[in-house]
């Protein structure tokens with residue numbers, strides 16, 4: 533049988549989900565590729581992979597989609613790695629660069645800037661990594677992933693989008709889910725979920741395997757990122773997607 537192509541996000545936050553794949557039988561059935569979220573989304577939309585940990589904002593762009601896992605990348609309050617960074621308070625921000633690596637957080641930032649912060653700032657799609665040098669004066673930037681954990685050490689003001697979404701809606705949030713663009717065998721889905729769960733039961737080992745002095749990964753994996761795709765996160769997903777179509 534041909535291998536099932538799986539794409540995952542290559543940030544530190546996916547390490548607990550991927551940890552279990554190494555020693556699990558399911559690894560023999562898959563070919564794993566990794567990239568930043570916007571690239572991963574592109575692959576799933578173009579059918580270059582069968583399953584991907586995709587930004588949920590692209591779900592409406594898929595001709596067919598199946599959420600195949602009870603795990604994903606979410607948060608219940610502060611997420612730490614999806615933030616608007618600036619040198620001035622948000623009321624004074626005039627321009628916001630949006631991270632080219634993101635699909636979900638870009639849309640989340642648009643929703644929150646408009647509805648929660650009532651900001652009239654100009655929004656600019658960042659063309660590449662150098663935009664982070666432009667985060668100064670009245671220009672802010674949305675940064676996600678490991679780069680956001682680094683940016684936390686540089687910027688004076690940090691507006692955490694997980695925290696703002698919770699303050700605005702009272703709900704957790706779901707950034708990414710494991711989605712397939714075709715039906716897959718039920719035994720594969722069972723094994724895939726089993727593999728995802730292993731790292732979550734071994735967080736201390738995952739932390740020990742990934743030395744990182746920028747941010748405390750134990751806190752990140754246990755207090756910031758929330759990996760279960762539970763009912764409140766599904767409700768949050770529905771609300772978020774309905775806001776995108778209304779925009």
Ligand SMILES: C=C(O[C@@H]1C=C(C(=O)O)C=C[C@H]1O)C(=O)O
Pocket residue numbers: 541543545569570586587588605611613614633634635636637638676677678680707708
């Ligand atoms: C919490 C995060 O969630 C990520 C944010 C995504 C996005 O904005 O499109 C996509 C995948 C997630 O890995 C993060 O990477 O910091």
